[in-house]
Amino acid sequence: xxxxxxxxxxxxxxxxxxxxxxxxxxxxxxxxxxxxxxxxxxxxxxxxxxxxxxxxxxxxxxxxxxxxxxxxxxxxxxxxxxxxxxxxxxxxxxxxxxxxxxxxxxxxxxxxxxxxxxxxxxxxxxxxxxxxxxxxxxxxxxxxxxxxxxxxxxxxxxxxxxxxxxxxxxxxxxxxxxxxxxxxxxxxxxxxxxxxxxxxxxxxxxxxxxxxxxxxxxxxxxxxxxxxxxxxx
Numbered sequence: 001x002x003x004x005x006x007x008x009x010x011x012x013x014x015x016x017x018x019x020x021x022x023x024x025x026x027x028x029x030x031x032x033x034x035x036x037x038x039x040x041x042x043x044x045x046x047x048x049x050x051x052x053x054x055x056x057x058x059x060x061x062x063x064x065x066x067x068x069x070x071x072x073x074x075x076x077x078x079x080x081x082x083x084x085x086x087x088x089x090x091x092x093x094x095x096x097x098x099x100x101x102x103x104x105x106x107x108x109x110x111x112x113x114x115x116x117x118x119x120x121x122x123x124x125x126x127x128x129x130x131x132x133x134x135x136x137x138x139x140x141x142x143x144x145x146x147x148x149x150x151x152x153x154x155x156x157x158x159x160x161x162x163x164x165x166x167x168x169x170x171x172x173x174x175x176x177x178x179x180x181x182x183x184x185x186x187x188x189x190x191x192x193x194x195x196x197x198x199x200x201x202x203x204x205x206x207x208x209x210x211x212x213x214x215x216x217x218x219x220x221x222x223x224x225x226x227x228x229x230x231x232x233x
Contacts, residue, residue, distance in 0.1 A: 003212055006183075006208065006209035006213060007212070007216070008183060009179065009182035012178075012182065013178040015172075015174055015213060015214070015216065016220070017174075018172065019137045021101070022034075022100035022101040022221075022222065023222055024100075026100065030070060031069065031070035031072075032069065032070070032100045032101070034058070034074070034102070034103065035073075035094050035097055036075050036076060036102075036103050037089070037090075037094060037102055037103070037105070038076075038086070038103075038104065038105030039078065039081045039108065039109055040079035041077070041105050041108075041141075041144065042076070042077025043078060044056075044077065045079050050075075052207060052208070053075060053207060054208075054211045054214070055074070055075040055077070056075065056211075057207060057211035058214050058215055058218075059071060061219075062219060065215060066222065074097055076094065080109060081109065082109050082110055082113070083106045083109075083123045083124060084119075084123050086127070087127045090127060094131075095130075095134050095136070099136055100137060101136065101137045101138070102131055102138050102139070103214070104139070105141035106124075107143050107159075108144060111143065111154060111155050111159075112152055114152075114154055117154075117157055120158060120161050121164070121165045124140070124169070125165055125168070128140075128166075132170075139173070140162060140165075140166045140171050140172070140173050140174070141173070141176050142159065142162065142173050142174060142176040142177045143155070143162065144176055144177060144180055145177045145179075145180035145181040145184065147184070174213075174214060176210065179209070179213060180206065183209065
């Protein structure tokens with residue numbers, strides 16, 4: 001079973017977000033909508049079918065851990081999109097869904113295309129502000145660990161921009177890079193289980209693990225999630 005392996009290194013790279021808006025909405029209405037906004041990782045490129053994308057697995061996990069609550073995870077992933085293209089969708093597609101939480105997976109395409117670090121920071125700041133003004137919690141997902149990320153010389157610089165901008169905006173970061181690197185280093189997964197043969201796209205085991213670790217943090221913050229198994233260090 002993949003799930004136990006997913007928590008390898010959880011103590012070293014915890015995800016403990018503060019989600020005050022989502023918590024309030026769930027308490028008041030007994031329901032919560034989460035929007036997963038992103039590119040190919042969110043859309044589920046490399047998964048066998050839509051039910052194995054990370055948003056679908058996250059929804060199933062949260063429903064299991066929060067019984068008697070109505071949880072919906074809406075997948076708004078579009079492969080290849082840039083941070084700016086996603087930002088433009090906030091007003092028309094994301095905010096009208098009235099989510100309590102948005103998980104924004106972005107920046108990898110911007111790093112690969114080298115759009116400019118300050119440009120990325122500005123887009124992320126504006127996006128965070130727009131969602132916060134609408135009373136919506138935001139989690140920014142860190143960029144992925146890639147076995148051959150040396151192909152992109154400024155990759156770490158863009159990761160630093162995402163982390164710095166999130167910190168300045170008061171937004172929690174889901175530590176995907178550190179998690180994926182730990183999974184690979186633990187030898188409990190092969191690289192091909194986490195990142196496919198092209199060295200770029202996440203595949204099914206990686207998607208499931210992302211969803212499990214997101215669910216661990218979100219359910220713990222919402223206060224009613226079932227206790228996950230003891231982390232494997």
